Amino acid sequence: MTRQLASTPSTSPPVPPGPSGTPGELRRRRWSGRSRRDFFVFLALALPNLLLIAVFTYRPLISNIYYSTLDWTLGSASATVVGIENYVTFFTSDDASKVLGTTAVFTLVTVGGSMILGLLIALALNSRVRGTTFARSAVFAPYVLSGVGVGLVWLFIFDPGYGVLAWILRGIGQQSPQWINDPQLSLVMVILVYVWKNLGYCAVVYLAGLQSLPQDVMEAAALDGANGFKRFLSMSIPLLSPTTFFLLITTLLSSLQAFDLIRIMTPLGAGTSTLIYEAYLQAFGAFNRAGYSAAISVVLFAILLVITVLQLRFVERKVHYS
């Protein structure tokens, strides 16, 4: 959807050519009596949805900023205004470097991993062999499954005592590492499962990109003697840059919002507390620190906003090859 942001056609309804008179004159005549009625028709049709979006999407952004200035325990009737103290606490404590570091590692590795693996799978799917349609659906399937269910299945596979992975490792004479108790390994585990769940999305989007490459250009390159790998490096990759950019933004935004797998696989968040998970733990975990949680949400939203703005500016300057 992000790409269409830049290239969306204008919203005015298409005006059909009239039978007689200049189009402008005709339009005016036709619409003059109706404008007011259309005004109310529009409100009747669109207002419920717009109100819901305003109340449950836009209002929380402002409320969060307000709550973030409070020292407030969730459920308590009283709160004290503390100004920017929650932000100061966050940025000066160990939390900030730990949470921001975890967020950066989780986001960069999952985005990079699912995009690179997704492109490789897309190349395989783009080959002319039987069964690619089935394989495409199969690879996409984890993307639509419940993160809670998927997380449990993988938690069992990673189980150091009785999981499949421990069994395989025993087969080659290794001891299974403590995936769940070790903070660093639990981050590795959650990243692996996240990539497994999401790379099908990248693969299908890349596949669509590959299939829309200009065939004449590619064939010309083939005629000129460029082999498959060379064509891929010097033609496909640059030509795919709009797809890559689209995927970069969408996977970046969704990685920053990853919650289900982290919650189910590492409920305590040791080592896997990203910004979103820390905001959840602070408000709905043991401490009920609503103000502090709101401050973390504001930081997260600011990061998302920067990404969106950068993306919009970049889209304008983006090089188009086709």
Place this chain on the structure above:
Amino acid sequence: MSSLSPVNPDPTLPPVAEKEAFVPRDRPFSLPNLMRTIAGGYIPLILATLVVFLPLLWMILSSFKQPGEIITMDLKILPESLNFQNYNIAMTTVPFAQFFINSTIVTVVGATVKVLLAILTAYALVFVRFPFKNIIFMLILVALMVPPQVSILPNYILIAGMGGKNTLWGIILPGLGTAFGTFLLRQHFMTLPASILESAEIDGAGHWRRLWQIVVPVSVPSIATVALVTVVSEWNEYIWPLIITDRPETMTLPVGLTLLQNSESNASGWGILMAGAVLVIVPILVVFAALQRYIVAGLTQGSVTG
């Protein structure tokens, strides 16, 4: 769609070179050619498919295993018998039937209202005259970028304050506004030919009739796509139902599965947990298998400029 052929007949090439270049082509089942197809085409595809299916297969197999078959050092791949005991235990430890009913209500009501609102808003944005339509559309686009996760605390305070904690309406209400569906349907409505609507208008059909008798019937595939994507995401929705419910009576399946996880925390519970995971995952897997074309199209919409 057709991928490019690596060898193209080139009339300018000398005949000798041509003959050499075409050896694999002339004999499609020659050994090198066959090897290349297998290595380049089938092996990655089979690997990728296995990586996806083996964990899910393992889930299903394990859901039939008794604790003794799981707590063992030598791995048993197949369960000894197709025994539904784990499912029974899962469904009596926590009220899974209730979760199933709750999830179904939340999904059906939530998705129906969302699709309806998306149709109405998209129609208004495309076919009804109104000032500031561009600004409204921009606000909808921006709402697409706002993650629901940053809104949970304020929405929790609002809904809990309205008495919506542990109620189904409390689960459904905050998600009803739909930016995604509105955006997708608007993009589709923009492509409809104006002429059919014009003739209906001349025949005296009002907006309501034009919407339901012309726009909706010709847009069924797009609406189906939006509906399916909405159903899938409502069914899997986790963070909001997790926060707004803490009593089993109103929990949805993913939240109920968390409850089951908490009560089966030792290794002997894996079979029961896998049975629970099957109950959550398989319904969506079946829907996906049947309608994957629409779902894939809807979820990857916007990736290729159309």
